Amino acid sequence: MSVTIIDSLHAVSAEAWDALLPQQQPFLRHAFLSALEDSGSVGGRTGWQPSHRLWCDEQGEVHAALPAYLKLHSYGEYVFDHAWADACRRAGIGYYPKLLGAVPFSPVTGARLLGDAQAVGQLLDALTAELPAQGLSSLHINFTSPACDALMTQRQGWLERLGCQFHWHNRGYRDFQDFLDTLSSRKRKQMRKEREQVAGQGIEFDRRLGHELSEADWDFVYHCYANTYHVRGQAPYLTRDFFSLLAERMPEMIRVVFAIEHGRPLAMAFSLVDGDTFYGRYWGCLAEFDRLHFETCFYQGMELAIDEGLQRFDAGAQGEHKLIRGFEPVITHSWHYLFHPGLHAAVVEFLEQERSGVRVYAEEARSYLPFRQAGNG
CATH class of the missing domain: 3.40.630.30 (Gcn5-related N-acetyltransferase (GNAT))
Structure with missing residues (x-):
């Protein structure tokens, strides 16, 4: 050997x-x-x-x-x-x-x-x-x-x-309301208010699997992803080709949430899944909207995990702001x-x-x- x-x-x-x-x-x-x-x-x-x-x-x-x-x-x-x-x-x-x-x-x-x-x-x-x-x-x-x-x-x-990271656990919730019912009254009201603020801005959400995205969709995904680096004066780690290759080779594990205003996408959250875990990976937007990041990355991810019966939501590095939304250390x-x-x-x-x-x-x-x-x- x-x-x-x-x-x-x-x-x-x-x-x-x-x-x-x-x-x-x-x-x-x-x-x-x-x-x-x-x-x-x-x-x-x-x-x-x-x-x-x-x-x-x-x-x-x-x-x-x-x-x-x-x-x-x-x-x-x-x-x-x-x-x-x-x-x-x-x-x-x-x-x-x-x-x-x-x-x-x-x-x-x-x-x-x-x-x-x-x-x-x-x-x-x-x-x-x-x-x-x-x-x-x-x-x-x-x-x-x-x-x-x-x-x-x-x-x-x-x-x-x-x-230390922060992960959310799906404890057999029937739906998002079932999760909200486990929270203190004040935190429950805060989350509802955050979601209502996004909905009140006329923003809707579209979830798609990897095989459902066109190359034009991937162009948008990459534009949003790269923009999170450009606004900090940095170059993105991943190239545009990476997303197309991943969609070709393992589309069944890809989940993308699009935030849409008046029929046009304005933000996205790219994630991967396996048998029991939802992995939040990349986020980006083309325009700033109040609370849009929390809704697109966290609440939509929680709902998707519940709908697909996934047990854990790993949202990656950093995140004291995740604590008050139920992500545990x-x-x-x-x-x-x-x-x-x-x-x-x-x-x-x-x-x-x-x-x-x-x-x-x-x-x-x-x-x-x-x-x-x-x-x-």
Whole structure:
């Protein structure tokens, strides 16, 4: 058994790659990752160079894999290590390139080390042993699943980092009103008022599946998506071709909500689904309307999850504003193997303090949830 490095997912068949996946989550599928590569969203001058690691036998059969990228910067990761890189720069220590096991631009928890447990462990040990010879400062694996966390805790040298996101849970609601009935009276009125404000502006909503969108629709989706970056003076991570390729390769997992005024779309929310989860991904608008973001991204997503019987709504990074709308704090995990002993020691101390702070923050955040308490309406 040995490590094979490939710079394109097309070096592995979709069947062989997807057979390693432990769940239906769309972000790890060959279709999703190859669409990133084929569209130019990664590779080239993006600073995300595909460098997937495979654990293969003598016949070339893949037993384990890590979707991985050589990184020349730390953008688009959502686990922020810019301070680590800056400290290395000031100390004269090379931090880039580093190796990152992740789904680009997607702060979504899931499997990262793919395959059976024994093969995955062998692959992981081989990767850390080879870092210096490959000129890499470190290996980072972001937004890991509980199975991956259990594997990492058994190995020396790995540092755990915690984060906090906010997810909404569908507790068997019959409809949106059923969800509202679980809230305190004040929060229930606030949500109703927000939805009424949007409806009062004459805005309607149209939900569509991936196969129902034309190329003109995708032009609009991309225009909205890119605009969220342009207004901040940034370039969007994804290219226009990515959306068309994804619609071609996995349309059944795509959901798009259009906000429409007088028959013309003015905003959209792009999402993906799997067997039990709704993943809110990209939002954008061409004109600002009061409360439109909350309605398009959150309330429409909740209704869609209820209608389709999905159990969870993962709305991505950030989001104290999600708390008061019923999104609950969830701890996320990432793991970091830093080869330089000085850097490793400094980060150990930092992470001990940060982990404590994240846990306190997540616990305090629960006090802002809108759900009614026993005995209160």
